[in-house]
Amino acid sequence: MTQIILENVEKRFAKLTVLHDINLNIEDGQFCVFLGPSGCGKSTLLRMIAGIEETTEGALTIGGEIMNDVPPAERRVAMVFQNYALYPHMSVYENMAFGLKQAKTPKADIERRVNEAARMLQIEPLLDRRPKQLSGGQRQRVAIGRAIVRQPAVFLFDEPLSNLDAALRVHMRSEIANLHNDYPEASMIYVTHDQTEAMALADKIVLLRAGPDVTKKGALPRLARPRTLPPSCKPVCCRLSRLPFNEFPEGDVGKRRCGRSGYQA
């Protein structure tokens, strides 16, 4: 029961509407990537699902329950931040245990879960250290560990790899893929502007576009048809990627699938 459904979701900051009429269905255990250029609202959308940002309009459902007014801690979501957001005054162990302590989990249970996650992420020797004594990759692992111990229904990743060097990025990417295999029942939403990352990880890619609202011009029905890239979408994709972009005449794509990734808006 980890399906996430967004219905006519909108986000406004004062008078400025940043997200228009979003309809999205992320299935149980699906790995969904929000892909788009910076400033397109993908992080905002993620934060709305986390509950850090309020949903101005529309309904947000996680596991069949409407979550619009549920506080973040009770949404059964866990988030990994771009800059890790580890509590600098706590040890690695305390960082990972903090959420469980707030939820009044029994001490033995906390210890077991933290140790289990630490073993999985190979950070057992670091449990007594402070975040500032860790390297970037280690901090990232702790941040992921902090998410794992909460046994969430949904994992949210906000550009988790963008602060790592190229080699480490590829390595951590495969670890996140492994994490998805280890927790097949949990849904994952992953925000990135890196197309390669999106292609490598996703079951489903949601493409967000910065700029004026295209839905009003009747582009949405065309965008919504899976694996069909209408002309209005093409410049977005091309701008996103430095890779050469395959173009097929409409209707032809279905026969020549490239990978398991599908496009949807």
Next chain:
Amino acid sequence: MRKKQGFKVSRVAIPVLGLFWLAVTTLPFIFVAFMSLKTQQETFIKPFWALPESFNLSNYIEVLEGSFLIYLRNSLFVISTSVVIIMLFSSMAAYALARLKFKFSDSLFALIIAGMIVPLHVTLVPVYLMTRSMGLYDTPAGLIGPYVAISLPISVFILTEFMRQVPKELEEAAKLDGCGPFKVYWKIFLPLSGPGLSTVAIYNGIMLWNEFVFAYVLTSSTDRRTLPLAVWDFQGQYASNVPAIMAVVTLSALPLIIVYAIGQEKIVNGMMAGSLKG
């Protein structure tokens, strides 16, 4: 080439300026300390800057045999209580003003800061009358109240600026971990404001330790008076015992110097490093 020369000038100028400033701050204290070792006759006969003839502790003995220790006890109690209350109140206010957005929060902040402009002594008469009518005259509480009040604006200002620097993500992570606003303040912001809190504690501690006027006006009995008034004991209408006053001043400054020497390391020990990428 020119750049290199500028570099050299600054290499000489900075230590020289440093030494100059060291002299400005320490010479008066050295003068006070020497003076406190002289006898009263010596101060009248010998030149002003002459070294004391002998290591004479009679002034200190005289001071310590008087009410000095009572004053010290009062000072310690009043100042430590005030500083704890100041840190608690100002950090709470600072967290609310830095992070909780509510109606008029900016105006409220401006109003609190405006409190710094009010000349302290303007409030002396009203505070005195209020203290009397509340029955707090000549009690420790009568001093603690005004002390907290006069210290809050600058403390709130320092801590608000400090807490604005705490990364937003930490607050959001705490929310996801199940913390309400108070727990975010208590578990995240308060521990992370360590350096800011020490600044506030030291700044206000020094100011209040040396505060004279309020202590003079709001207390009357030896049992209640604080250290700055100890000087008053050796100051008569027609004569004053200068070496004894200097001994009082030295003894009053000593606790501050000791506390500062210990506390300084804690300020430097900033805890912010490592919370973000680095």
